[in-house]
Amino acid sequence: xxxxxxxxxxxxxxxxxxxxxxxxxxxxxxxxxxxxxxxxxxxxxxxxxxxxxxxxxxxxxxxxxxxxxxxxxxxxxxxxxxxxxxxxxxxxxxxxxxxxxxxxxxxxxxxxxxxxxxxxxxxxxxxxxxxxxxxxxxxxxxxxxxxxxxxxxxxxxxxxxxxxxxxxxxxxxxxxxxxxxxxxxxxxxxxxxxxxxxxxxxxxxxxxxxxxxxxxxxxxxxxxxxxxxxxxxxxxxxxxxxxxxxxxxxxxxxxxxxxxxxxxxxxxxxxxxxxxxxxxxxxxxxxxxxxxxxxxxxxxxxxxxxxxxxxxxxxxxxxxxxxxxxxxxxxxxxxxxxxxxxxxxxxxxxxxxxxxxxxxxxxxxxxxxxxxxxxxxxxxxxxxxxxxxxxxxxxxxxxxxxxxxxxxxxxxxxxxxxxxxxxxxxxxxxxxxxxxxxxxxxxxxxxxxxxxxxxxxxxxxxxxxxxxxxxxxxxxxxxxxxxxxxxxxxxxxxxxxxxxxxxxxxxxxxxxxxxxxxxxxxxxxxxxxxxxxxxxxxxxxxxxxxxxxxxxxxxxxxxxxxxxxxxxxxxxxxxxxxxxxxxxxxxxxxxxxxxxxxxxxxxxxxxxxxxxxxxxxxxxxxxxxxxxxxxxxxxxxxxxxxxxxxxxxxxxxxxxxxxxxxxxxxxxxxxxxxxxxxxxxxxxxxxxxxxxx
Amino acid sequence: xxxxxxxxxxxxxxxxxxxxxxxxxxxxxxxxxxxxxxxxxxxxxxxxxxxxxxxxxxxxxxxxxxxxxxxxxxxxxxxxxxxxxxxxxxxxxxxxxxxxxxxxxxxxxxxxxxxxxxxxxxxxxxxxxxxxxxxxxxxxxxxxxxxxxxxxxxxxxxxxxxxxxxxxxxxxxxxxxxxxxxxxxxxxxxxxxxxxxxxxxxxxxxxxxxxxxxxxxxxxxx
Numbered sequence: 001x002x003x004x005x006x007x008x009x010x011x012x013x014x015x016x017x018x019x020x021x022x023x024x025x026x027x028x029x030x031x032x033x034x035x036x037x038x039x040x041x042x043x044x045x046x047x048x049x050x051x052x053x054x055x056x057x058x059x060x061x062x063x064x065x066x067x068x069x070x071x072x073x074x075x076x077x078x079x080x081x082x083x084x085x086x087x088x089x090x091x092x093x094x095x096x097x098x099x100x101x102x103x104x105x106x107x108x109x110x111x112x113x114x115x116x117x118x119x120x121x122x123x124x125x126x127x128x129x130x131x132x133x134x135x136x137x138x139x140x141x142x143x144x145x146x147x148x149x150x151x152x153x154x155x156x157x158x159x160x161x162x163x164x165x166x167x168x169x170x171x172x173x174x175x176x177x178x179x180x181x182x183x184x185x186x187x188x189x190x191x192x193x194x195x196x197x198x199x200x201x202x203x204x205x206x207x208x209x210x211x212x213x214x215x216x217x218x219x220x221x222x223x224x225x226x227x228x229x230x231x232x233x234x235x236x237x238x239x240x241x242x243x244x245x246x247x248x249x250x251x252x253x254x255x256x257x258x259x260x261x262x263x264x265x266x267x268x269x270x271x272x273x274x275x276x277x278x279x280x281x282x283x284x285x286x287x288x289x290x291x292x293x294x295x296x297x298x299x300x301x302x303x304x305x306x307x308x309x310x311x312x313x314x315x316x317x318x319x320x321x322x323x324x325x326x327x328x329x330x331x332x333x334x335x336x337x338x339x340x341x342x343x344x345x346x347x348x349x350x351x352x353x354x355x356x357x358x359x360x361x362x363x364x365x366x367x368x369x370x371x372x373x374x375x376x377x378x379x380x381x382x383x384x385x386x387x388x389x390x391x392x393x394x395x396x397x398x399x400x401x402x403x404x405x406x407x408x409x410x411x412x413x414x415x416x417x418x419x420x421x422x423x424x425x426x427x428x429x430x431x432x433x434x435x436x437x438x439x440x441x442x443x444x445x446x447x448x449x450x451x452x453x454x455x456x457x458x459x460x461x462x463x464x465x466x467x468x469x470x471x472x473x474x475x476x477x478x479x480x481x482x483x484x485x486x487x488x489x490x491x492x493x494x495x496x497x498x499x500x501x502x503x504x505x506x507x508x509x510x511x512x513x514x515x516x517x518x519x520x521x522x523x524x525x526x527x528x529x530x531x532x533x534x535x536x537x538x539x540x541x542x543x544x545x546x547x548x549x550x551x552x553x554x555x556x557x558x559x560x561x562x563x564x565x566x567x568x569x570x571x572x573x574x575x576x577x578x579x580x581x582x583x584x585x586x587x588x589x590x591x592x593x594x595x596x597x598x599x600x601x602x603x604x605x606x607x608x609x610x611x612x613x614x615x616x617x618x619x620x621x622x623x624x625x626x627x628x629x630x631x632x633x634x635x636x637x638x639x640x641x642x643x644x645x646x647x648x649x650x651x652x653x654x655x656x657x658x659x660x661x662x663x664x665x666x667x668x669x670x671x672x673x674x675x676x677x678x679x680x681x682x683x684x685x686x687x688x689x690x691x692x693x
Numbered sequence: 694x695x696x697x698x699x700x701x702x703x704x705x706x707x708x709x710x711x712x713x714x715x716x717x718x719x720x721x722x723x724x725x726x727x728x729x730x731x732x733x734x735x736x737x738x739x740x741x742x743x744x745x746x747x748x749x750x751x752x753x754x755x756x757x758x759x760x761x762x763x764x765x766x767x768x769x770x771x772x773x774x775x776x777x778x779x780x781x782x783x784x785x786x787x788x789x790x791x792x793x794x795x796x797x798x799x800x801x802x803x804x805x806x807x808x809x810x811x812x813x814x815x816x817x818x819x820x821x822x823x824x825x826x827x828x829x830x831x832x833x834x835x836x837x838x839x840x841x842x843x844x845x846x847x848x849x850x851x852x853x854x855x856x857x858x859x860x861x862x863x864x865x866x867x868x869x870x871x872x873x874x875x876x877x878x879x880x881x882x883x884x885x886x887x888x889x890x891x892x893x894x895x896x897x898x899x900x901x902x903x904x905x906x907x908x909x910x911x912x913x914x915x
Contacts, residue, residue, distance in 0.1 A: 670843070673836070674840045677837070677840055680833075680836070681833070684806070685805060688805060688808040691812040691813065
């Protein structure tokens with residue numbers, strides 16, 4: 001087997017790899033079909049079958065992505081990129097895949113297939129949502145298939161722009177317009193940071209291809225600038241704290257299958273760009289401290305996202321906050337991988353990178369499932385607000401079962417997929433003491449504590465979500481009349497449910513599949529932290545065998561069931577609900593919905609414990625004076641710290657700059673001439689200084 | 694061809710003369726004298742172009758010299774004088790920056806021009822290098838004049854000086870096509886016309902050509 005090193009980042013089995021043309025041609029074909037679907041959707045938009053055509057096509061293409069990614073991961077990535085017959089003026093465009101991009105393409109394919117499948121059965125939205133959807137998929141796939149900075153940024157910006165069109169699709173509502181505007185601002189910020197980041201690398205390397213950049217890693221302040229710009233640029237798209245403000249607003253505004261795709265795949269594409277920039281293109285020789293900013297931001301995102309998920313009362317906003325938390329976990333893993341690699345701890349770097357990759361895939365799948373469940377609930381029960389739902393387990397049993405699996409995975413319960421990757425992540429965090437720097441040890445210890453807390457908070461948030469939506473009694477007449485969704489939608493929910501179960505049971509196999517991606521991230525042929533279907537950590541000191549855990553749980557569950565059956569052999573009987581002695585409310589036999597716990601009520605302990613410090617939560621009680629007949633009033637609110645700390649100063653800065661720029665209009669002719677003269681003289685002086693230096 | 698040879702020395706002398714006249718334009722206190730200096734600069738430009746025609750053996754440069762002489766040394770100064778007489782303007786120069794500071798700024802600009810041009814053009818013919826440095830200085834001094842004088846006519850003069858500098862740079866380079874020269878000359882004529890109309894308009898409206906007066910009538914400044 002000939003291992004031919006390709007730069008620092010990738011090795012390829014040149015003899016065994018399939019003809020690159022086949023895999024990459026299939027990928028290019030998929031991209032072409034998506035663009036064609038986007039173009040077709042414009043004239044056909046109002047046709048009755050247009051949605052079926054577009055989403056069906058997207059489903060087939062997404063399955064094609066899965067096939068391409070699996071081929072590339074199993075048989076080795078194609079060594080040579082595919083040169084397209086067109087491109088930017090200076091060079092032909094090229095498409096390529098390596099382990100890392102194939103892994104994320106697999107995620108994109110799975111998420112895209114589930115979302116498209118769900119959209120097939122969902123009632124059609126406005127016609128303007130059709131053309132951007134295939135283009136959104138195409139933008140993400142193009143970002144992953146890029147082998148140079150230009151194509152990557154082209155795909156990234158295409159992804160940002162068309163997803164903006166999808167967020168703004170329902171623009172009759174003012175809050176959706178505001179969400180779309182904020183989304184666009186953050187997209188521009190992401191582009192504005194990533195372009196100079198790649199520019200710094202390209203200027204250093206003298207070329208925009210990834211091979212050239214890998215060959216000339218940045219040093220000194222240039223490297224630090226790339227780190228900061230990449231964190232801000234990719235972080236703004238991934239929803240990393242403090243650039244997360246758009247996420248809880250944009251996800252509810254978009255149609256459900258689009259928010260599933262945005263949360264499951266788009267944020268991961270941003271993580272891919274971050275990993276590509278920091279772990280691959282900057283070379284394997286970066287110092288250990290590079291991991292610290294990622295660790296800090298990741299831990300902060302995990303905590304803030306999980307806490308907010310406990311306080312929100314809109315199901316999709318809640319899921320968006322949980323996305324912030326999970327992105328935090330993934331970035332935490334990447335930061336640890338960077339730090340371990342810098343400290344020359346190869347196996348631990350592979351452990352942390354494996355945790356990050358596995359969690360990215362797992363989260364992509366179960367979050368897609370949960371967003372689709374939110375869409376199904378919105379379709380079947382007519383609301384996203386937790387306080388208008390309840391008791392749906394009777395009306396929508398399939399959806400409830402799928403939601404239970406998804407919520408349990410998001411709550412990281414074994415033997416589901418969320419537990420496997422978070423276990424790996426915590427194992428790698430607990431190995432943080434192996435880096436000899438005391439500061440780093442303290443930071444990893446704190447990050448481990450925060451990550452554990454965030455995982456517990458996430459479990460609480462998922463419990464609250466499932467309990468409020470599916471258990472209890474209906475809280476509104478519309479919720480009481482809920483119906484199960486169509487067969488296609490149920491199928492689209494069952495697909496990611498099955499995947500969540502499978503990914504949870506066989507994480508070791510999956511990590512074996514991720515070995516090429518680990519090689520890219522750790523910069524050396526690395527052993528995946530897995531043994532067969534098991535996960536191992538810390539040189540075999542700890543292990544997690546999901547099948548055994550599942551077996552034990554099944555045995556325990558069956559034992560309990562048998563015991564119960566033996567102790568009470570009579571069949572279960574359903575009786576009327578005791579509603580605390582209250583008379584029936586306006587909703588007839590369901591009792592007064594206020595007699596049930598509300599979303600705000602369940603959130604109250606956490607809001608008082610943590611929210612007052614972290615989220616500026618406030619409560620106010622206004623009681624009527626004795627003798628007054630008006631009702632008492634209780635209000636609680638919280639404010640994300642990114643509002644007053646980031647958005648408000650940025651808006652004030654914008655206003656100040658605008659006011660200054662406005663003053664330019666009042667300049668006299670002489671002052672205008674002086675400005676251009678000063679600019680000319682300044683440029684000449686710069687030229688003279690550069691020549692002298 | 695270096696220092697001490699006739700073609701170099703004369704070209705250098707003529708370029709230096711233009712620069713000197715640019716400085717003279719900066720310290721004149723009467724509009725009439727400014728126009729005289731401009732005419733002299735135009736004449737020297739014509740001489741420089743003609744000399745380059747001899748040195749480079751390029752007959753089209755004689756035509757350039759002729760146009761420059763006719764337009765810049767004769768017609769435009771006459772037109773400006775006519776304007777001055779017709780408008781019955783103040784004959785004194787109204788400055789925004791005093792004469793002393795303008796001269797200091799001018800010296801700094803010349804130093805900057807030399808610092809910029811000489812290192813860039815290392816390896817080019819010596820005569821072109823010196824000419825370029827001088828021409829850039831004249832251009833910069835023309836712009837300086839435009840921003841340090843309040844009188845509209847003096848701003849037109851600043852623009853003319855700037856244009857003289859550009860032509861000095863153009864004739865110093867061998868193989869400059871005549872078409873460009875003609876078009877630039879035509880452009881300057883157009884600019885002169887525009888400037889004249891502008892001055893007449895201001896005169897008719899406000900009885901002054903002080904542009905500071907104009908600012909009060911835009912309704913924006915108090």
